[in-house]
Amino acid sequence: MGKVLMKGNEVIGEAAIHAGCIYFFGYPITPQSELVAYMAKRLPEVNGLFLQAESEVAAINMVYGAASAGVRVMTSSSSPGFSLKQEGISYLAGAELPAVIVNIGRGGPGLGNIQPAQSDYFQVTKGGGHGDYYTPVLAPSTLQEIIELTSEAFRIADDYRTPVILLGDGMLGQMMEPVEFRGIEEKEFKEKDWATSGTEGDGPPRVITSLDLSDIKLEERNNRLQEKYSMIKKQEIKVDSLYTEDAEYIVIAYGTVARMVQSAIEKAREEGMKIGLIRPVTLWPFPSEVISRISEDIKGILAVEMSAGQMVEDVRLAVEGKTPVSFYGRTGGVIPSVEEIYEAIMKLGKGVTA
């Protein structure tokens, strides 16, 4: 169909439809409202169902219901609204239900503002709700990558029976770039033999629940979840790298920030600095091994985020002191400029660590 010019939020919607998701339950909040609006317009055209819920809490519980019935389903929000969904996400994880939840992050804490931010990293990568669970987190940095990762999000959700988070920020949601919906075929999905879609008397009733009053049984469920998370860690880590072959220093950044970092790195390389970029594409599971390995051969790492320093904690855990790790970040919806990042990179070269 060739290239089209779309907003990031709309790209997510269309990519979800291409991935076979025709059920959406949402609630508007800036800067992701265009996604809700897009689904309201598009889903009736593909015989799907769009429902604007009365709240984020209602929407996530509708997702629980649809996922139980075995269909591909999505909801979306932005930071404050995403916080409201945490209880529901914990229930989805406990009941082992596949679903995709989009968070187009904005400045916080609290009501914060509507500008782009990456300050929900802890929340998305460390569980977010109550109980021992993780959700895979995919973080696209371009609009074209949204298409690929939205499709991946649904695949991972189905393969492992888990909620998956697609994490962007206001910039990614609001900007336009040409995209191409290429190479996406209509796939036959695996039959969900656990779904509560009606057995018609054939076999025992199917039950979806996160409740287990027996401690031993609940521990078994937890063990099963942990095994699943080990599998995901083994098989689903995605990471991108640029200019790392000759690099003496590495910058680690994800999502849109990685793009400003790329421009800053290219400027620094023009000055003769040997510096590369590692961009985690999955934030959980985190590409710890890649970072651990490279940290043995380099002089230092700089983590750049639109937060006060959240991902940098995972970087430090991966590096285990093998090389100095410094941090540069802006908060409150401020986008770090290429110039600022460049200066932080040049400081790194002089051995100054934050």
Add this chain to the structure above:
Amino acid sequence: MKQELIIAGFGGQGVMSMGQLLAYAAMKEGKEVSWLPSYGPEQRGGTANVSVVISDSKFGSPVIDRPTSLIALNNPSFLKFEPLVKEGGDIFINEDLVTVQSGRKDVTVHLIPALTVANELNEQRTAGMVILGAFITKTGILKTESLLAALTYLLGKKKDHLIPVNRQAIVRGEKIIKKALSSIN
């Protein structure tokens, strides 16, 4: 070739649409492009701006710290972004609305009487096209035909009677720049 352009003005002056036209035209020419709007509270009653990066090759940041070109449609926008323009860059201002002057000697300021021209064409809404005509002529980043094709697409069939007057507006912008350039040379 790469252009990092900021278009700024009051909400309602067509800032976002002008950027969208360029982005669409650039896509049709097979160039790399990004369109990033300001979507903050400043849009309400204040200034709106959009950052458009157009490049022959892949680029990183869609955020522009130092624009190579600025299109300023009102005084506050001019005052905000004029100091940021890169050395050797171009500033295109709507002369009918921007009354302050640039003190910079290291950039070229193009005074475009966009509203006057648009009124002469009996279609005030073409003011933006006059400036875009000037911008693509000076920078050589896009072809006039691509811009018109973008407009044809974005206006849709129902409004295609507006294409000729928009073409005239682009040509007028082109002429203003060519005349200014020949008087310098």
